Each structure stands twice: as structure tokens, then as C-alpha cells.
Amino acid sequence: MALVQLVIVLALVQFFAFAVAVGKARETYGVVAPATTGHEIFERYYRVQMNTLELLVLLIPALWLFARDLSPATAAGLGALYLIGRGVYFVSYVKDPKTRSLGFALSSGPIVLLLLGALFGAARAVWLHGG
Amino acid sequence: MALVQLVIVLALVQFFAFAVAVGKARETYGVVAPATTGHEIFERYYRVQMNTLELLVLLIPALWLFARDLSPATAAGLGALYLIGRGVYFVSYVKDPKTRSLGFALSSGPIVLLLLGALFGAARAVWLHGG
Amino acid sequence: MALVQLVIVLALVQFFAFAVAVGKARETYGVVAPATTGHEIFERYYRVQMNTLELLVLLIPALWLFARDLSPATAAGLGALYLIGRGVYFVSYVKDPKTRSLGFALSSGPIVLLLLGALFGAARAVWLHGG
Numbered sequence: 001m002a003l004v005q006l007v008i009v010l011a012l013v014q015f016f017a018f019a020v021a022v023g024k025a026r027e028t029y030g031v032v033a034p035a036t037t038g039h040e041i042f043e044r045y046y047r048v049q050m051n052t053l054e055l056l057v058l059l060i061p062a063l064w065l066f067a068r069d070l071s072p073a074t075a076a077g078l079g080a081l082y083l084i085g086r087g088v089y090f091v092s093y094v095k096d097p098k099t100r101s102l103g104f105a106l107s108s109g110p111i112v113l114l115l116l117g118a119l120f121g122a123a124r125a126v127w128l129h130g131g
Numbered sequence: 132m133a134l135v136q137l138v139i140v141l142a143l144v145q146f147f148a149f150a151v152a153v154g155k156a157r158e159t160y161g162v163v164a165p166a167t168t169g170h171e172i173f174e175r176y177y178r179v180q181m182n183t184l185e186l187l188v189l190l191i192p193a194l195w196l197f198a199r200d201l202s203p204a205t206a207a208g209l210g211a212l213y214l215i216g217r218g219v220y221f222v223s224y225v226k227d228p229k230t231r232s233l234g235f236a237l238s239s240g241p242i243v244l245l246l247l248g249a250l251f252g253a254a255r256a257v258w259l260h261g262g
Numbered sequence: 263m264a265l266v267q268l269v270i271v272l273a274l275v276q277f278f279a280f281a282v283a284v285g286k287a288r289e290t291y292g293v294v295a296p297a298t299t300g301h302e303i304f305e306r307y308y309r310v311q312m313n314t315l316e317l318l319v320l321l322i323p324a325l326w327l328f329a330r331d332l333s334p335a336t337a338a339g340l341g342a343l344y345l346i347g348r349g350v351y352f353v354s355y356v357k358d359p360k361t362r363s364l365g366f367a368l369s370s371g372p373i374v375l376l377l378l379g380a381l382f383g384a385a386r387a388v389w390l391h392g393g
Contacts, residue, residue, distance in 0.1 A: 002387035005327060009384045012320050012377055019316060033359040034302070034309035040165070047165035049316070054150060054180070056319055057187055058143050065136060097164040115143055122140045125133035171296070178296035185281060185311070188318055189274050196267060228295040246274055253271045256264035 004067040007079035015056055018049045048093050062114035069121030078110035135198040138210035139191055146187055149180045175225050193245035200252030209241040266329040269341035270322055277318055280311045310355050324376035331383030340372035
């Protein structure tokens with residue numbers, strides 16, 4: 001499980017880095033708190049952060065349950081793919097939101113697989129042990 | 132704990148389904164990224180997703196701690212009620228935000244009980260084992 | 263780990279309290295759902311909640327992993343600092359967003375330390391046990 005744990009922490013660090021980028025964009029493009037709109041480029045940074053938040057809430061429990069019930073190595077591999085996909089998503093979304101599809105697919109695809117695996121693992125456990 | 136795990140995964144899958152609905156609404160109502168406003172119906176879908184995100188971050192740790200420290204069966208039951216309540220919330224909010232109270236109560240009520248139970252369990256553990 | 267668990271539950275309860283404050287502000291300042299903009303004071307409450315959501319998603323796994331791999335007592339202490347910092351953040355942000363820096367530093371600082379510790383712990387585990 002050590003690799004799975006490392007992937008989870010790296011996903012947290014990546015999200016933190018995105019949040020720092022949003023903070024910098026807030027200053028660069030003069031968007032004064034509490035506003036989160038007002039400059040197109042700032043909004044791109046902000047949307048990347050929010051979308052990553054949505055995925056992170058899915059990733060962490062799904063990764064953990066998949067690793068525990070099915071395979072830590074596969075879980076870590078899918079998590080690593082997520083990390084790369086999110087990096088691509090960040091760069092392409094900030095450049096041009098229309099090009100975000102590849103990075104989105106590379107980061108949400110692994111989460112779909114982790115969720116399906118975790119669902120299978122949980123359903124099997126209920127079947128075998130009756131809850 | 133198998134049932135608890137199943138409920139957690141189903142809550143993740145439900146949130147994922149809400150996110151997919153937001154993606155479709157974005158296209159249907161012509162809200163171009165990075166915007167999250169501009170069409171009332173899209174904004175309803177988006178608010179359902181965000182509100183569910185807020186609750187999910189509370190649900191998962193509270194469910195887990197309540198199940199571990201107090202009762203897995205009660206935790207799973209409250210989690211199942213949350214799932215139904217969120218379904219009601221989604222349907223009623225998208226139709227008319229003014230009718231969202233029932234679904235909100237059915238999904239946030241179980242979380243309040245899970246939180247109170249987890250708080251009691253944690254406080255008892257500190258009392259008994261001194262941290 | 264009992265103190266760590268208590269700190270986690272208190273962070274969830276605090277976030278829930280912030281969400282309740284947003285709900286009340288929605289009524290007080292007449293911001294009708296699904297809108298999240300339209301009144302500056304409401305937007306302050308809402309931004310406090312969203313920013314806390316972002317930090318909470320980092321705090322909970324980082325706190326847990328830091329406590330398990332390094333030191334439960336240090337983790338609980340950093341978590342307690344986070345709780346105080348968030349309280350300061352809430353009060354100062356709602357009064358005047360320009361004064362939010364101290365509360366932000368007091369609540370995000372502990373998270374940076376927890377993340378660095380969790381990263382060190384995970385990397386060491388991979389190094390020692392080879393994944």
C-alpha cells in the first residue's frame with residue numbers, strides 16, 4: 001500500500017499547487033476577493049481547481065478501496081495516470097478551455113475504472129459476508 | 132463494514148452521475164467553459180453538484196468513523212437514507228429550486244446524525260484512552 | 263489516534279457550521295438559489311465555505327497519514343491550529359476580505375506541514391518496502 005499512499009499524497013500536493021496558481025492568478029488578473037469571476041484567464045485557473053476538487057473527492061476513497069479490495073499495484077498505476085492527466089488538463093485548460101478534453105479523459109478515465117473496481121469489491125464483500 | 136463500504140461507493144457513483152449531468156447541461160444550455168453561470172437551468176444542475184460535493188466531504192469520513200466506533204448497520208442505514216434524499220434533491224432542485232427542502236433535509240439530516248455519532252465516539256475514545 | 267479522530271470530526275463540524283451560516287446569509291441578503299452571487303456580504307460567507315472545502319479535502323487525508331506514519335500527537339496539534347486558524351479566517355473574511363491573510367496562514371500553514379510530513383512518510387515507506 002506504500003505506493004498507493006504516495007500517489008494519494010502526490011494528488012493532494014498537485015491540488016495544493018493548483019490552488020496556489022489560482023491565488024497568483026487572482027493577483028495577476030486583478031480579481032478581488034470574494035469575486036471568482038471578472039477575468040477570463042483567472043476563471044480558467046479557478047475552474048481547473050474546482051474540477052480537480054470534484055475529482056479528488058472521488059479519487060481518494062476509490063483509490064483506497066480499490067487498493068485494499070482488489071490490487072494495490074493497479075490502483076497505484078491508475079492513480080499515476082490520473083496525476084499525468086491532471087497535469088495535461090491544467091496546462092491545456094489554461095491555454096484554451098476547448099483543448100481540455102484529452103487531459104480530462106486521462107484523469108477522469110482512471111477514476112471511472114477505480115470506481116467500478118471499488119463497486120465490484122464492495123458488492124462482492126456484501127455478497128460473501130452479508131454486510 | 133462491507134455494507135458501509137458499498138454505501139460509500141454508491142455515494143461516489145451518485146456524485147459522478149450528477150457531474151455527468153452537469154456536463155450534459157453545459158452543452159444543452161450553451162454555457163461555454165470556464166463560465167458556470169449564464170443559464171438558469173444549467174445553474175441548477177451545477178448547484179446540485181456543488182452542494183453534493185459539500186455534503187460528500189462530510190459524509191464519507193463521518194460514515195466511516197460512525198461505523199467503526201458505534202454501529203456499521205446504523206451507519207449503512209443512514210447512508211442509504213442520504214442516497215435516497217440526494218436523489219430527491221437532484222430531481223426537485225432541477226425542476227424548481229424552491230422545492231428542494233425535502234430532499235435537502237433527507238440528505239443532510241442523516242449527515243448531522245452521523246457527525247454527532249462520530250463526535251460522541253471520538254470524544255469517548257479520548258476520554259477512555261487519553262488521546 | 264483518538265485525539266486525531268476528534269480533531270477530524272471537529273473540522274467536519276466546523277465546516278458544517280460554516281455551511282449553515284451560508285444558508286442563513288442566503289436568506290438575510292436575499293440571494294435566491296441557484297445564484298451564488300448578487301450580494302457582496304453573502305459572497306464572503308460563500309467564499310469562506312468554498313475555501314474551507316478546498317482545505318478540508320487536503321486536511322483529512324494528510325492528517326490521517328501524518329498521524330499513522332509519523333506522530334499522532336503532532337498531527338493533532340497541527341489540526342487544532344488549523345481549527346483556530348479557520349475560526350479566525352471566517353470572522354475576519356466576513357468582516358473584511360482584505361484582513362483574511364492571518365487566518366488563512368494559520369489554517370493553510372498546518373496543512374502544508376501535514377502534507378510535507380505525509381509525503382515524507384509515504385516516500386520513506388516506498389523506499390523501505392519497495393511499494
